[in-house]
Structure formats: structure tokens, C-alpha cells
Amino acid sequence: MVSELQTPRAAGTAPEIRALMDIIQDETAFVQVLEAEIGKVIVGQKEMVERILIGLLTGGHVLLEGVPGLAKTLTVRTVAQAIQGDFARLQFTPDLLPADLIGTQIFDPKTQEFKPHRGPIFANIVLADEINRAPAKVQSALLEAMQERQVTIGDTTFKLPRPFLVLATQNPIEQEGTYPLPEAQQDRFMLHVKVGYPSRAEEKSVLERAGNTQTAEVQPVVDLQRIERARSVVQSVHSDEKVKDYILDLVWATRDPKAAGVPDLAPLIEIGASPRASISLNQAARAHAFLKRRPAVFPDDVKTIGPDVLRHRIKLTYEAEAENVRVEEVIQRIFEVIPIP
Numbered sequence: 001m002v003s004e005l006q007t008p009r010a011a012g013t014a015p016e017i018r019a020l021m022d023i024i025q026d027e028t029a030f031v032q033v034l035e036a037e038i039g040k041v042i043v044g045q046k047e048m049v050e051r052i053l054i055g056l057l058t059g060g061h062v063l064l065e066g067v068p069g070l071a072k073t074l075t076v077r078t079v080a081q082a083i084q085g086d087f088a089r090l091q092f093t094p095d096l097l098p099a100d101l102i103g104t105q106i107f108d109p110k111t112q113e114f115k116p117h118r119g120p121i122f123a124n125i126v127l128a129d130e131i132n133r134a135p136a137k138v139q140s141a142l143l144e145a146m147q148e149r150q151v152t153i154g155d156t157t158f159k160l161p162r163p164f165l166v167l168a169t170q171n172p173i174e175q176e177g178t179y180p181l182p183e184a185q186q187d188r189f190m191l192h193v194k195v196g197y198p199s200r201a202e203e204k205s206v207l208e209r210a211g212n213t214q215t216a217e218v219q220p221v222v223d224l225q226r227i228e229r230a231r232s233v234v235q236s237v238h239s240d241e242k243v244k245d246y247i248l249d250l251v252w253a254t255r256d257p258k259a260a261g262v263p264d265l266a267p268l269i270e271i272g273a274s275p276r277a278s279i280s281l282n283q284a285a286r287a288h289a290f291l292k293r294r295p296a297v298f299p300d301d302v303k304t305i306g307p308d309v310l311r312h313r314i315k316l317t318y319e320a321e322a323e324n325v326r327v328e329e330v331i332q333r334i335f336e337v338i339p340i341p
Contacts, residue, residue, distance in 0.1 A: 009244060018296055020236060020295040027233045028293050030222045037082040040216040042075050043209065044202035050291065051193045051308060052079055052167060057234050057287040058121045060190025061146055061166040063131070063312065070195045072169045076127045076168040079167075081218040083227070085124035086161065092134040094179075095274055098141035102151040111222045116153040121145055124161055124224065128168035132181055142166070163227060183271075189281045191305075191310035196282065196327075230290070237286040238296040242341035244282065246299055250306060251278045253334045254314050265330055268320040273313040299340045307331050 030338045037091040038049055048064065048153065052075070064072045073089075080087035090101060103119035119141075120126070128134075128142070145151050147337065168189070170181075172240040186192070253260035255272030292301075311327050320330075 007093040009165065017295055020238075021293075022218060023236075024234055024290060024293055024295060025232045027226075027242060028290065030226050030230070031291060033221050034079075037218055038075070038078050040218060041078045042071060043077055043121050043205045043302065044077060044198040045071060045195070048072070048075055048193060049079070050256065050288075051191050052076070053291060054284050054287040054305070055162070055165055055167065057230055057233065057290060058190065058283045059061045059163060059165065060283065061168070061188060062184070062321070063189040063192045063196055064167065064169045066169075066195030067173055068171060070197065072195055073127065073129055076125070076169070076220055080127070081124045082221055083125065084220040084223040085128070085163075086122075086215040087125045088120040088123035089127040089129060090120060090130050092131050092138070094135060096134050096138050098137050101138055102107060102141050102145065105154045107273050116156055116158070118158065119151075121151060122158070122160060124163055124165065126164075128166055130170060132170045132179055136182075137177055140180070143185055144187065146185075157238075163224060163231075164197050184314045185198060185214050187274055187276055189312060190284060191308040193308050194311070228313075234283075234287050234290045234315050237289050239282055239286060240296065240341075243285070243297050243299065243302065246338070246341050247278055247281050247285070249274075249338045250302070250310075251281070253338055254310065256332075257334075260334070260338065262333060265333060268316055268325055268330060270313060270317045272311055277309055277313045281306060284309055303335060303340075306335065 010193060034053075035049065042049065052062055054060070064076070066072055066167075066321045077087070079308070083279065090096075099119065100118050102121050103117050105114040106117045107113075108115050131142075134142075141151070145160060145164075146166055149164055150157050150161075151160065152158075166189075197203075249260065253262060253272075254264075254269060254277075255261060257265035257269060281302060282297075284305045285297045288301040288305050289295075289297045307328065310331050314327050314330060316327060
């Protein structure tokens with residue numbers, strides 16, 4: 001069934017559509033170049049790369065979860081190398097201190113004064129590797145940076161550079177010595193991406209590359225100004241009122257399943273998605289449409305990106321955990337029931 005939203009007239013007049021499509025064609029040209037540069041090192045993992053690009057295009061932070069060896073850290077580092085900006089990798093450990101992240105005040109014996117020393121978080125792209133290994137104090141320090149785009153050192157507040165993006169990784173199977181992310185911090189991530197294994201053909205290509213002694217060098221092919229321009233174009237991608245209502249229907253179904261027509265989910269959901277989920281889903285869907293070189297958001301954009309926006313914002317009940325119900329199953333059920341406009 002073809003939705004009435006899947007037509008150019010939904011986004012405005014024909015000249016406006018053509019003008020926006022021309023702009024999108026121009027501003028998405030860097031995406032293919034960036035993906036080709038990333039492909040020098042990364043085999044497959046197209047979904048992970050796409051989600052990172054969505055984070056870049058919206059300013060939304062991304063949490064990558066997967067077992068070790070799936071190239072999560074390598075992908076983030078490769079993306080950062082392909083962009084002309086500052087990159088910082090933070091290896092989160094239980095003994096990490098907030099000062100190791102945001103910086104501290106250092107006494108200057110010449111002036112007899114304390115001067116702020118900025119930490120590694122003052123970068124355009126920050127890789128928070130194994131983020132769930134950091135204690136609560138570090139998580140709190142990171143929370144201000146992610147939400148307010150600023151940090152406080154002593155009594156002075158510093159703005160973080162633009163663009164600023166946190167790309168975090170975590171291991172879902174090793175829980176010893178970890179600190180589960182509090183719900184408030186999870187909510188600050190626009191996307192929670194589950195990274196899977198490569199296909200057999202992709203893994204064979206990885207094997208062949210691993211035997212090559214010549215390591216591919218990634219060159220910076222995109223500057224920060226280009227990304228900022230693309231961000232402004234993403235905001236121009238049309239999101240129809242029916243698409244917005246569809247997004248709200250999905251999010252509200254996580255809060256009141258009975259009213260949404262899925263009463264069987266009511267005993268399984270303890271806390272539904274916050275309003276930040278609605279905002280994030282709308283922004284991420286716009287960025288997804290932009291990457292597909294379209295001037296308007298389709299319901300398929302919402303369905304594609306929806307699970308990554310919702311999975312970390314729904315808390316299941318003890319009953320659901322006892323029955324081994326996964327949050328992905330709950331989200332899938334919601335998408336099956338809520339009608340597509």
C-alpha cells in the first residue's frame with residue numbers, strides 16, 4: 001500500500017519540492033565520498049555507519065552495543081579520521097575521575113592563581129569506549145556535556161565545540177566491573193544501536209584484509225562546515241502532520257498500551273518513552289530521509305529508525321523479565337498494531 005505521504009505534494013508546491021531536492025542532492029554528495037573513505041577500513045556494518053551519520057546530521061549522541069570484535073571502536077575512529085575535526089578517545093575504567101574527562105584547575109606558581117585545564121572532552125567527536133565501566137561521578141560529568149553542550153570546571157562554564165558528538169560503546173555480555181547506565185543518561189542518547197555479526201561474505205573479506213600487511217590510510221574528506229550545512233538542510237526536510245501523529249501514536253503506545261490497542265503489553269511495560277523520544281524520532285527520521293535523498297519523511301523512515309530510538313527508553317516490568325521478554329519484541333508488537341498513515 002502506497003501512503004499518500006509518499007508523494008512530493010505532501011511537502012509543498014512543486015517548485016519548492018524541486019528546489020529542496022536540488023539542495024539535498026548537492027548537500028548529500030559528501031555522504032558517498034565519506035562512505036567510500038570509511039569503506040577502505042570497515043567491511044560491511046552499513047547500518048552502524050548509517051546510524052553514526054544520522055548522529056552527525058542531527059547532533060544526536062549514539063550508543064553502540066555489541067560483543068567484542070565487531071569493529072565498533074574501529075568504525076568510530078575511522079569516521080572521525082575521515083572528518084576534519086578534533087577526535088578524542090576515552091577508555092572508561094572504574095578508576096576514571098571526572099577531571100580525567102572534563103579537565104580540572106591547575107595552580108600556576110607564577111601568577112599564584114588556579115587556571116582551568118581543559119580535558120579531552122573538548123573535541124568534535126568523542127569516543128566513550130566501554131562507557132558502562134565508568135562510575136556514577138563520571139557519568140554525571142558526561143551528562144552535562146551531552147545535554148547542555150557545556151562543562152563546568154571550578155566556577156567557570158565552558159561551551160563545547162560545534163559540532164559535538166558522543167559515540168559510546170558497551171559490551172552487553174560482560175557485566176563484572178560495570179556500572180549500568182542510569183535511565184537519565186540513556187535518554188540522552190538519540191540512538192541505541194545493536195551491532196550484529198557481519199555476513200559470511202563480509203567476514204571472508206575481513207580475513208583477506210587482515211592478511212594484508214599494507215594498512216589503508218584514511219584521509220579527511222569532509223570538513224565541519226559541510227556537516228553544519230547538511231544539518232541545516234536536514235531541518236528543512238518536511239515532516240507531515242500525519243507523520244508527526246504517527247510518531248506520537250508510537251511513543252504514546254509505550255506509555256498507555258491499553259488505549260493504543262495493545263492491552264497485552266500493559267503488564268510488560270513499567271515506564272514508557274519520554275517526550276525526548278518523540279523529538280529524537282522525528283529528527284532521526286528526517287536525517288534518514290536526507291540520506292535517502294528525499295525531501296520529505298516517509299512512514300518507512302520512522303519504522304526503520306524507530307527501534308534504535310525507542311529500545312533504551314522503555315523499561316520492562318519484572319514480569320516481562322521473568323518471562324524473558326525482550327524490549328525488541330515489545331517494540332515490534334507496537335509497530336505491528338499502530339496503523340501506518
